[in-house]
Amino acid sequence: MNIVIRHLSKAFGEKVLWKDLNLVIPEKGCSVLMGASGCGKTTLLRILMGLEEEDEGEILESQRIRQCRKCVVFQEDRLCEGISAVDNVLAVLPGRTDREMIRRDLEKTGLCRPFEEPVRNYSGGMKRRVAVVRACMAEGELVLMDEPLRGLDRESREKTAGYIREKTKGRTLIITSHDQEDAGLLGGKVIRLDGRS
Amino acid sequence: MREILKRMSAVFAVLILWQMAAFFVKSSILLCGPLDVLKRLCTIWKEPYFAAAIFFTLRRVAEGFFLGLLLGAILAFLAGKWSPVRIFLWPLMAAVKAVPVAAIVVICLIWLSGRNLSVFLSFLVVCPVVYQNLLTGIDSLDPGMEEVAVVFCMTPVRRFRFIRLPQLFPYFTAACKVTSGMAWKAGIAAEIIATPAGSIGKQMYLAKTYLQSEDLLSWAVIIVALSMISEKLLMGILRKASERLGGG
Numbered sequence: 100m101n102i103v104i105r106h107l108s109k110a111f112g113e114k115v116l117w118k119d120l121n122l123v124i125p126e127k128g129c130s131v132l133m134g135a136s137g138c139g140k141t142t143l144l145r146i147l148m149g150l151e152e153e154d155e156g157e158i159l160e161s162q163r164i165r166q167c168r169k170c171v172v173f174q175e176d177r178l179c180e181g182i183s184a185v186d187n188v189l190a191v192l193p194g195r196t197d198r199e200m201i202r203r204d205l206e207k208t209g210l211c212r213p214f215e216e217p218v219r220n221y222s223g224g225m226k227r228r229v230a231v232v233r234a235c236m237a238e239g240e241l242v243l244m245d246e247p248l249r250g251l252d253r254e255s256r257e258k259t260a261g262y263i264r265e266k267t268k269g270r271t272l273i274i275t276s277h278d279q280e281d282a283g284l285l286g287g288k289v290i291r292l293d294g295r296s
Numbered sequence: 297m298r299e300i301l302k303r304m305s306a307v308f309a310v311l312i313l314w315q316m317a318a319f320f321v322k323s324s325i326l327l328c329g330p331l332d333v334l335k336r337l338c339t340i341w342k343e344p345y346f347a348a349a350i351f352f353t354l355r356r357v358a359e360g361f362f363l364g365l366l367l368g369a370i371l372a373f374l375a376g377k378w379s380p381v382r383i384f385l386w387p388l389m390a391a392v393k394a395v396p397v398a399a400i401v402v403i404c405l406i407w408l409s410g411r412n413l414s415v416f417l418s419f420l421v422v423c424p425v426v427y428q429n430l431l432t433g434i435d436s437l438d439p440g441m442e443e444v445a446v447v448f449c450m451t452p453v454r455r456f457r458f459i460r461l462p463q464l465f466p467y468f469t470a471a472c473k474v475t476s477g478m479a480w481k482a483g484i485a486a487e488i489i490a491t492p493a494g495s496i497g498k499q500m501y502l503a504k505t506y507l508q509s510e511d512l513l514s515w516a517v518i519i520v521a522l523s524m525i526s527e528k529l530l531m532g533i534l535r536k537a538s539e540r541l542g543g544g
Contacts, residue, residue, distance in 0.1 A: 148443075148447050149446075149447070150443055150446070150447070168448075168449055169447050169448075170448075171444075171447045171448070173440070173443070173444070175440065177440050177441060177443070177444050179441065179458055179459060179462050179463075180462075181462035181463075181465070181538075181541065182458065182462055182541065186458065187458075189458075190448075190450065190454055190457075190458035190459070191444075191448040191450060191454075237448055
């Protein structure tokens with residue numbers, strides 16, 4: 100089922116993000132939310148995550164969307180800094196998961212083994228890829244990623260985008276980005292939030 | 297290596313000052329020198345009461361310490377979850393921290409046997425520090441990581457193991473480091489006042505009564521050594537636990 104947003108409004112004090120926003124985000128495909136900084140991309144994702152309330156308007160089937168399991172890459176990496184990359188992924192997976200399977204997935208984004216040292220020793224780009232793998236390996240129909248390719252070099256971007264495409268096949272993927280190239284790499288439909296074409 | 301050398305030379309300087317002071321006082325009852333203490337240390341371990349006294353005190357200080365850790369941690373989690381618990385515990389914890397150990401010992405002697413007083417006193421100095429440290433840690437838990445737990449629908453066990461425990465562990469380690477020495481101090485103080493038979497405190501009390509300064513200072517050196525060894529051991533265990541926690 101598509102995600103239908105009707106007459107949505109959101110403001111933080113004096114700053115109005117959107118008034119009467121109407122969108123249809125197709126199910127089982129990749130949509131890339133684009134727009135200038137401060138246009139409300141992250142806030143829209145947070146509303147879909149159930150972490151933020153809209154002021155007015157509605158998201159059809161919002162109850163179903165909010166209750167379903169979600170796989171998320173936040174604007175910040177939000178990893179447990181004191182534990183390893185493998186444990187960070189393991190933390191969100193239900194039941195017993197093979198650590199080797201996680202290592203293989205981390206490698207697909209261009210990261211190198213052994214992945215057992217605390218992620219606090221990782222660079223920004225490495226942490227970003229761990230956050231991406233965590234979201235992709237988690238179980239859930241709805242995948243929400245806030246600038247997942249931020250801070251990655253060209254080669255890592257391509258590898259990571261390929262990994263995201265492979266792992267989110269058959270799921271609804273919503274991504275925010277400033278970069279038109281990200282939409283191309285991920286093969287997503289561009290939805291502009293700032294009214295530009 | 298340089299650091300060890302610096303520390304060794306500081307210890308050596310203190311020993312020289314001590315020896316000079318003993319030389320000028322010229323009375324081994326008032327102040328015996330480090331060499332006299334060293335001589336006594338070489339013989340004291342042969343005394344029939346030595347091992348039993350160490351075991352007696354070590355066991356009770358350890359019991360009080362671990363009881364303090366456990367209850368301090370439980371109370372901190374309860375206070376972190378329910379603010380009425382925090383409000384209710386505030387005057388209790390503040391009072392326990394402020395009242396001098398000797399005063400508590402005198403009050404407790406009415407209620408408790410001398411044998412178990414050191415357990416209670418060690419517990420009493422450890423519990424509020426662990427409580428306060430862990431509560432500070434709970435208050436500074438990253439709300440962003442709590443959101444991670446919510447959106448990924450993590451179970452309470454996983455939320456604790458992966459999100460909260462790694463953030464709280466440094467606060468717990470700091471509390472252990474501070475309180476391991478405090479537990480020894482409080483436990484020995486309780487024993488010196490309550491003088492339970494077979495304890496280090498009783499031996500120190502007797503040494504003071506019979507003006508055996510060498511014995512008194514030898515026991516003090518042994519207590520310092522025991523306190524340092526137990527702190528190093530505890531920190532080693534916590535470091536291993538931290539590595540397991542971090543390295544998977």
